[in-house]
Amino acid sequence: MKLEKIFENNKIWADNIKQSDPSFFHKLAKQQKPEYLWIGCADSRVPANQIIDLPPGEVFVHRNIANMVVHTDLNALSVIQYAVEVLEVKHIIITGHYGCGGVKASMGDVEYGLIDNWLRHIKDVQRFHKDELDAVEDEEKKFDLLCELNVKEQVKNVLNISFVKNAIKNGKDLNVHGLVYDIKDGLLKNIEID
Ligand code: CO
Numbered sequence: 001m002k003l004e005k006i007f008e009n010n011k012i013w014a015d016n017i018k019q020s021d022p023s024f025f026h027k028l029a030k031q032q033k034p035e036y037l038w039i040g041c042a043d044s045r046v047p048a049n050q051i052i053d054l055p056p057g058e059v060f061v062h063r064n065i066a067n068m069v070v071h072t073d074l075n076a077l078s079v080i081q082y083a084v085e086v087l088e089v090k091h092i093i094i095t096g097h098y099g100c101g102g103v104k105a106s107m108g109d110v111e112y113g114l115i116d117n118w119l120r121h122i123k124d125v126q127r128f129h130k131d132e133l134d135a136v137e138d139e140e141k142k143f144d145l146l147c148e149l150n151v152k153e154q155v156k157n158v159l160n161i162s163f164v165k166n167a168i169k170n171g172k173d174l175n176v177h178g179l180v181y182d183i184k185d186g187l188l189k190n191i192e193i194d
Contacts, residue, residue, distance in 0.1 A: 034087060036091045036092075037061075038095060039063070039069060039092065040061070040095040041066055041095070041096065041097055041100055043097060046097050046183070048063070048095075049061075051095075060089060062076055065101075065115065065119075066118075067100075067151070068118070068121055068122070068157075080163075080164065084172075084174060090173050090175065092158055094177070094179070095151070096150055096180050097147065097180060098144050098183060099147075099183050103122055122146070126146065128149075129149045132145070132149070152178055152191060152193055155191075164176070178190070
């Protein structure tokens, strides 16, 4: 695909929106007030706004490989702090997905270079849930389970961030959710967190 294609697509997209609401971009340019913060995987098959069918302005988005919230990741922490304290989002949604390449890579011993250091965090998730994972023999099911467990751990990580804890303690209307997206049928599933 040529680069011109993205400009063509963009023009058609913007024209379509302006046709149904001529002031759409004008209104949006003045402010954003999204209710959701989406933390998802960078995977091209898991595009935040499209999956939940929300237009620009409705979702604040952070994506990285395997939808992780690492305590020392200034990028993720800054996004979350801004979302919670300035935008005052009501929901933080961690969305993992089945078939996640990052999760899969963490299950093997192949070296990928720099990214191995990032994937270490999912190896930690495996260590925290060793018994539960060892009990599953089928490799595909184990892979699915790890995708879910990774989401659970990231929800816990968000809940353990100091300013998130304080926001909740101070009675802010803030909820943290864990979801898994199935790339085979396009559907989201809620992950129950203890
Ligand atoms: Co992924």
